[in-house]
Amino acid sequence: MKRLQIQDLAAGYGNKQILSDINLSVNAGEMVALLGPSGCGKTTLLNVLCGFLPHSSGDIQLGDQSITGLSADKRNITMVFQSYALWPHLSVAQNVAYGLKVRKQPAQEIASKVKEFLTLVKLQGLENEKVTNLSGGQRQRVALARALIIQPDILVLDEPLSNLDAKVRLQVRHEIKSLQKEIGFSSLIVTHDQEEALVMADRIAVLNNGKIEQLGSCEEIFNQPKTPFVADFMGADNQLSVNRSGSSQIIYFRAEQALLEPGSHNTIEATLADQGLVVSGRVLQSAFFGNHYQVSLECDGQLLRAVHPCALEQGEQVLLKVPPSSLHIFNHSIPTN
Numbered sequence: 033m034k035r036l037q038i039q040d041l042a043a044g045y046g047n048k049q050i051l052s053d054i055n056l057s058v059n060a061g062e063m064v065a066l067l068g069p070s071g072c073g074k075t076t077l078l079n080v081l082c083g084f085l086p087h088s089s090g091d092i093q094l095g096d097q098s099i100t101g102l103s104a105d106k107r108n109i110t111m112v113f114q115s116y117a118l119w120p121h122l123s124v125a126q127n128v129a130y131g132l133k134v135r136k137q138p139a140q141e142i143a144s145k146v147k148e149f150l151t152l153v154k155l156q157g158l159e160n161e162k163v164t165n166l167s168g169g170q171r172q173r174v175a176l177a178r179a180l181i182i183q184p185d186i187l188v189l190d191e192p193l194s195n196l197d198a199k200v201r202l203q204v205r206h207e208i209k210s211l212q213k214e215i216g217f218s219s220l221i222v223t224h225d226q227e228e229a230l231v232m233a234d235r236i237a238v239l240n241n242g243k244i245e246q247l248g249s250c251e252e253i254f255n256q257p258k259t260p261f262v263a264d265f266m267g268a269d270n271q272l273s274v275n276r277s278g279s280s281q282i283i284y285f286r287a288e289q290a291l292l293e294p295g296s297h298n299t300i301e302a303t304l305a306d307q308g309l310v311v312s313g314r315v316l317q318s319a320f321f322g323n324h325y326q327v328s329l330e331c332d333g334q335l336l337r338a339v340h341p342c343a344l345e346q347g348e349q350v351l352l353k354v355p356p357s358s359l360h361i362f363n364h365s366i367p368t369n
């Protein structure tokens with residue numbers, strides 16, 4: 033496994049620029065998540081990385097070698113797809129063996145490696161099964177074994193869990209993570225799911241409109257978003273505009289970090305002080321959500337969300353308080369997209 037380094041990369045389709053200023057590294061043995069909404073350029077970046085799409089400027093290095101001029105088949109990068117992309121007419125073992133056969137490895141070596149990798153992905157005993165008879169989770173494990181068996185310099189996982197149902201998704205994501213720790217492969221995982229990125233990755237790059245808005249550890253991205261987009265995308269999606277010291281600011285915070293005090297009848301404009309944010313509001317709706325109630329509120333003319341341990345009456349006045357450590361404050365001039 034080698035270190036991947038993408039430097040000052042720009043790319044697009046014809047005259048349409050999609051990616052710009054992409055600087056991203058994946059250290060040997062590290063898993064980095066490329067996280068962003070639909071259309072932000074994730075697939076485009078993967079296509080450039082794998083050599084399917086040329087880039088207009090910048091460089092891509094694997095180890096100390098630039099792979100910019102290499103065709104797709106000369107780059108030792110393998111991809112695991114959302115749709116598994118297995119050969120339907122081949123058995124589990126034949127699918128896993130495929131890359132080694134193409135590389136003309138001796139049959140005995142192939143057989144022993146296939147056995148080793150099927151054990152790693154917990155599919156021993158299913159060697160001769162047709163892949164079409166397998167569940168989605170099992171198919172994705174075949175795809176993973178097929179990709180890893182050729183010892184790629186970097187493994188690219190393109191939304192690998194999106195086709196799986198919720199329970200299997202949790203199981204397979206745990207398995208991929210354990211496997212990554214066990215074998216130590218370098219990997220770039222593409223996802224639009226924040227939770228998946230947080231659970232699986234060592235670092236996260238948040239992509240918006242073809243640019244990396246923030247690259248950092250999971251904790252940094254979650255707790256210290258550098259832009260309104262990252263704050264919003266990572267779940268601090270309550271927005272409130274506040275005037276402070278003559279300048280207009282926009283505050284982002286998570287619903288679950290707002291404390292509601294019912295029974296307040298004074299109208300308080302949004303104020304930021306040492307103790308954090310305080311604003312009065314009126315309950316619009318309170319909906320049962322298992323172990324809490326989801327409350328929508330109108331505060332200072334703006335719509336906010338909070339959670340509360342019990343139901344609140346529609347129209348009830350409340351005081352909403354958020355501690356300073358839970359607030360992400362930006363100047364209003366930064367575009368929020």
Ligand SMILES: Nc1ncnc2c1ncn2[C@@H]1O[C@H](COP(=O)(O)OP(=O)(O)OP(=O)(O)O)[C@@H](O)[C@H]1O
Nearest residue numbers: 045048050068069070071072073074075076077224
């Ligand atoms: N072949 C193409 N020709 C022209 N424009 C394209 C082409 N493929 C993608 N695009 C455009 O490039 C932008 C980025 O698309 P891309 O598929 O990379 O986004 P994405 O983040 O992978 O989205 P998703 O999560 O929905 O797959 C979009 O505006 C898309 O319309």
